[in-house]
Amino acid sequence: MRRGWFRNGMLGLGLAFLYVPILSMIVFSFNNSRLVTVWDSPNSPTLRWYVRLLENDQLLGAAWISVLVAAMTATGAVILGTIAGLVLTRFGPFRGRAFLSAMTTAPLVMPEVITGIAMLLLFVSLEQLIGWPEGRGMLTITIAHITFAMAYVTVVVQSRLAGFDDVLEEAALDLGARPATVFFRITLPLILPALVSGWLLAFTLSWDDVVISQFVAGPGSSTLPMEIFSRVRRGVSPDINALATIMVLIVAIGVVLSTLYMKREEKRREREEQMARRDGNG
């Protein structure tokens, strides 16, 4: 009895610790008051800030830039990360393998400020030397994001590749498939789940990033987090709450849908395997 009480209490505390901040933000997004910390009860709840948000071209523009950058980053990072993961797991020991492995994962531990400065220096000196990239903007942000997001994708792809036996690839070779065919018909479909989660991970990382973007962005290429950050410095305005609430909502829907899908797939698989065992007499 007492133990149940204690357990539930602790669970409540844990959940509160995680979700009260988000919840309060959501609640305040429906607040009518201009001041973020004052609840204007006579006129609340209201969708006032949501409407304001839709009229705010600057924020919407920044959001669009963020989406573009994140999508390009995710795609680029998945391509490079897959190649790196493949080389590290399937090409056996070669000279420089340890170095490559260390270098691809270095951005995981590198402070973002340092990555940001390094990228900025690179872009500036490249521009002086070969005239490319011209100035800084979406392109430089994307390149910078790819370099660090790729590290995460590499890790995800690598662990997926290590998880499935390369005997499947050998079997395909044995059946007469050339290495390129083996990759596209066997390896790629099998690591697809890892590529999808790698893509989503890279997308989120890019979407989140302020520090690196801050260094390599140019005029007119502010991403959404940069925009929010600069606004918040001038004082938190309630339309940011509305924006954040929408973002939380989108993420929550995504998570719920993918969980439901995975649960269903798992159930289906289990049922089919049971059926195979039952009617499998030989």
Next chain:
Amino acid sequence: MSQKTVDRGQEYVRIEGVTKRFGDFVAVDSVSLSIFKGEIFCLLGGSGCGKTTLLRMLAGFESPTAGRILIDGQDMAGIPPYERPVNMMFQSYALFPHMTVAKNVAFGLEQEGLGKTEIERRVGEMLEIVKLGEFARRKPHQLSGGQRQRVALARALIKKPKLLLLDEPLGALDKKLREYTQFELINLQEQLGVTFVVVTHDQEEAMTLASRIGVMNKGQIVQVGTPTDIYEFPSSRFVADFIGSVNMFEGQLTEDEPGHVRIRCPELDATVYVNHGISAAPEAKVAVAIRPEKIELTRSELAATENRTRGTVKEIAYMGDMSVYLVRLESGRLVRVTIPNTERHADERIVWDEMVYLSWHPSSPVVLTV
């Protein structure tokens, strides 16, 4: 045991002094071997004996450090797996989990660039041969172990390989299914005339499947022969001990004539008389190996002075079709004897702690010098 006549004239695979090193470890040590067309050749050995490495070299996944491999007269050096006239059935079956049974089987033919209708026809035929026609649209995880094994077999055989390599083909099946599948494999092999090379650590599997067996130990082939050869005429202590169970006694050669030999075995408390000659140095230390089923047990004292001894029954294990007796000799050695249970009633059977006499025919013991 299936004893098939093999046309020894047609050498199909020739392995010449093949060695494979992984760093300092010698996995395969200068193996030379001929495999004949249309036979089922079994590479038999414990884990780490190099049998799988040898098989992988035939498939082209590993290349020999030294020596060469010829298949149908063609040197395989530098030829990648996808260009060899060889297919493999993997131990884990290695079915592509994202493809249906039909797609798995069709994969090899698609690589040959055959037309769609031709592929469909041949896949249909092959699935009928392995009795999986109704499962064509299932995915591998929807199949039982035995069905998966047959898909793997069909997928390899549809390529019409000159040589089919099978890595522990029955290892993942339960006992009943294994026996059934063994005979099915032999039938398929006869039907299609493909040469099989089977790797296994299971001697029973090797005995039933193989027309010839190559026993491997520490990277070397220690004996090649028919299952009967290997079982009845092992050439070394290792083979005698590895195949089946055996009672092995150390002894000393006392008489070595062309027609017979006599060996004194203190452990056995007897002189062993063997009715054929061996070629060994006089007074040589040799081992005498006698299979448990070749020893007779009686209660009454024997008149013979050789090839007999006595002891007390220490253990009896009733196995249904036969019983295993462990008899302790006066020297303290335990001897294993198996006796078929031809009678249903147990009244006459020898029981625990009885004094018994053991004897064997002069042709039964195998004298081993190495």
